[in-house]
Amino acid sequence: MSTTISAIASTTKTSSEKKSIGIIAGGGALPSAVAEAAIQDGHDVHILGLVGEAGKEIEAFPHSWFKWGEFGRLFKILAREECRYVVIIGSVSRPDLTQIHIDFGAIKTLPFLFSLTFGGDDSILSRIVNFFEDKGHIIVGAGDVAPKLLAPAGQFGKYKPSDRDLKDIELGFDVVHQLGMLDVGQASVVAKGYVIAVEAAEGTDDMLKRSANLRQWGKSRLFGSAKRAGVLVKRPKPGQEMRVDMPTIGPRTVELAGAAGLAGIAIEAGSVLLAEKEKLIACADKLGLFLVGLEKS
Amino acid sequence: MSTTISAIASTTKTSSEKKSIGIIAGGGALPSAVAEAAIQDGHDVHILGLVGEAGKEIEAFPHSWFKWGEFGRLFKILAREECRYVVIIGSVSRPDLTQIHIDFGAIKTLPFLFSLTFGGDDSILSRIVNFFEDKGHIIVGAGDVAPKLLAPAGQFGKYKPSDRDLKDIELGFDVVHQLGMLDVGQASVVAKGYVIAVEAAEGTDDMLKRSANLRQWGKSRLFGSAKRAGVLVKRPKPGQEMRVDMPTIGPRTVELAGAAGLAGIAIEAGSVLLAEKEKLIACADKLGLFLVGLEKS
Numbered sequence: 001m002s003t004t005i006s007a008i009a010s011t012t013k014t015s016s017e018k019k020s021i022g023i024i025a026g027g028g029a030l031p032s033a034v035a036e037a038a039i040q041d042g043h044d045v046h047i048l049g050l051v052g053e054a055g056k057e058i059e060a061f062p063h064s065w066f067k068w069g070e071f072g073r074l075f076k077i078l079a080r081e082e083c084r085y086v087v088i089i090g091s092v093s094r095p096d097l098t099q100i101h102i103d104f105g106a107i108k109t110l111p112f113l114f115s116l117t118f119g120g121d122d123s124i125l126s127r128i129v130n131f132f133e134d135k136g137h138i139i140v141g142a143g144d145v146a147p148k149l150l151a152p153a154g155q156f157g158k159y160k161p162s163d164r165d166l167k168d169i170e171l172g173f174d175v176v177h178q179l180g181m182l183d184v185g186q187a188s189v190v191a192k193g194y195v196i197a198v199e200a201a202e203g204t205d206d207m208l209k210r211s212a213n214l215r216q217w218g219k220s221r222l223f224g225s226a227k228r229a230g231v232l233v234k235r236p237k238p239g240q241e242m243r244v245d246m247p248t249i250g251p252r253t254v255e256l257a258g259a260a261g262l263a264g265i266a267i268e269a270g271s272v273l274l275a276e277k278e279k280l281i282a283c284a285d286k287l288g289l290f291l292v293g294l295e296k297s
Numbered sequence: 298m299s300t301t302i303s304a305i306a307s308t309t310k311t312s313s314e315k316k317s318i319g320i321i322a323g324g325g326a327l328p329s330a331v332a333e334a335a336i337q338d339g340h341d342v343h344i345l346g347l348v349g350e351a352g353k354e355i356e357a358f359p360h361s362w363f364k365w366g367e368f369g370r371l372f373k374i375l376a377r378e379e380c381r382y383v384v385i386i387g388s389v390s391r392p393d394l395t396q397i398h399i400d401f402g403a404i405k406t407l408p409f410l411f412s413l414t415f416g417g418d419d420s421i422l423s424r425i426v427n428f429f430e431d432k433g434h435i436i437v438g439a440g441d442v443a444p445k446l447l448a449p450a451g452q453f454g455k456y457k458p459s460d461r462d463l464k465d466i467e468l469g470f471d472v473v474h475q476l477g478m479l480d481v482g483q484a485s486v487v488a489k490g491y492v493i494a495v496e497a498a499e500g501t502d503d504m505l506k507r508s509a510n511l512r513q514w515g516k517s518r519l520f521g522s523a524k525r526a527g528v529l530v531k532r533p534k535p536g537q538e539m540r541v542d543m544p545t546i547g548p549r550t551v552e553l554a555g556a557a558g559l560a561g562i563a564i565e566a567g568s569v570l571l572a573e574k575e576k577l578i579a580c581a582d583k584l585g586l587f588l589v590g591l592e593k594s
Contacts, residue, residue: 179472179476182471182475183492196497198481200486
């Protein structure tokens with residue numbers, strides 16, 4: 001699998017060959033950002049926006065809309081636009097399969113749909129990748145098409161972590177790594193040596209909201225300092241299907257980390273997507289939070 | 298440390314020697330249950346109720362009240378009542394040390410109080426145990442004094458886990474074990490192979506409330522079954538300071554697990570305290586939840 005990605009990535013980067021890339025788009029700013037980067041590199045793109053998830057802004061690019069379950073239509077569009085390469089990007093609510101519109105093309109995929117109703121994230125996402133690849137498409141990661149959206153290594157805002165923060169970061173990375181081996185979560189909040197919250201199915205935003213209420217754990221219990229303390233760490237799980245499920249942070253993540261009283265955010269360099277990077281950094285600088293990308297250990 | 302516990306435990310059980318046991322009591326039904334069990338075994342007890350945490354019902358036993366920070370008073374009472382053995386039991390909010398009443402005896406303990414303002418649960422609790430033992434007391438676990446309050450092995454309610462539930466239990470136990478190595482959490486919620494929630498600082502009740510909202514993950518995504526699915530697992534962390542911080546479930550835990558749509562609760566036999574055991578089992582039987590104690594693996 002990983003050799004396939006690298007092969008594609010290097011082809012995409014080194015050859016000037018024009019490609020047609022289908023971008024299956026969920027919500028948020030990333031689908032358009034990926035489309036823009038691909039066009040800058042001279043490729044053709046066609047965005048396939050998921051109704052109810054993708055935003056209107058995708059209409060600035062060549063695009064079509066599809067609904068959950070319209071797999072027949074999806075593959076017809078990809079064929080019509082000659083998109084051999086496919087990027088799946090943007091936020092989606094996990095589909096409520098009782099509500100989906102099943103088209104004729106989807107009937108053949110019922111065994112596949114059944115297979116999605118059990119198991120952890122990684123197994124579901126691997127099945128999705130295989131499903132596309134069985135039909136002759138090549139799934140490429142958003143980070144391969146638009147590497148400038150990836151978190152850089154080192155400090156990338158105005159503030160830097162303290163020695164205390166670095167210890168929290170180390171513990172948080174350990175926690176996420178250990179859990180990741182069991183296909184759980186991508187993020188954790190640690191303050192002053194105390195693990196405040198661990199993300200499972202609720203997502204990073206919900207975990208940060210909870211951490212705001214648990215802020216007392218992070219404060220000096222003797223002096224009740226109001227100073228920022230603690231860190232959000234986010235990194236992929238070991239073996240995470242990075243082509244279709246890359247960890248992402250955006251301005252909203254920074255806002256919630258700020259509201260939780262945290263001192264900053266640490267992410268794995270090269271492995272986390274930054275949505276609206278400039279806005280994200282400006283937001284961290286304004287709130288006084290550090291942003292740091294750590295090399296994979 | 299563990300040899301000390303076993304030595305005490307076996308002394309407590311095998312000799313008929315009458316002991317004076319000080320019970321430092323937080324909230325909930327357990328302090329009175331422990332006192333009752335000790336008295337049944339022929340010991341003298343004196344309950345030291347923490348103001349704002351312990352309930353009025355402790356006044357049915359020989360008792361005194363103390364406030365957070367009144368360490369001088371606490372040790373004076375233990376000396377007066379000749380309580381060499383001390384049990385620390387019941388729920389406490391983590392102390393807000395900005396609000397505590399520091400008495401004269403506590404001034405000498407300021408370095409100790411400082412030491413409590415950093416670190417994870419285990420290191421804090423070990424420091425508390427050492428603090429009492431330095432003063433000549435012996436800390437014994439509630440389970441040593443009242444073994445009948447410990448979770449039994451095997452099914453102990455009307456319902457039993459399905460094969461699917463057993464797989465979820467196995468995964469949940471793995472998750473809690475892995476995290477416990479990093480001094481995090483004691484509990485997790487797993488449904489149909491998917492880890493829904495992991496407990497860190499928020500406590501089991503809050504984790505269960507969150508799981509109720511995440512229930513969609515646990516349901517069959519294709520048929521949206523309303524049937525109970527998933528399990529709460531609770532077990533100690535590896536190396537957890539069991540004398541002062543034993544995992545506990547009670548009727549409220551069962552209610553919240555029921556409200557989250559879970560099929561049952563699995564705990565480590567002999568390592569989890571059952572508060573109000575009869576009421577707890579009746580509640581599970583009524584809601585249709587299984588209760589099962591698993592042997593330590």
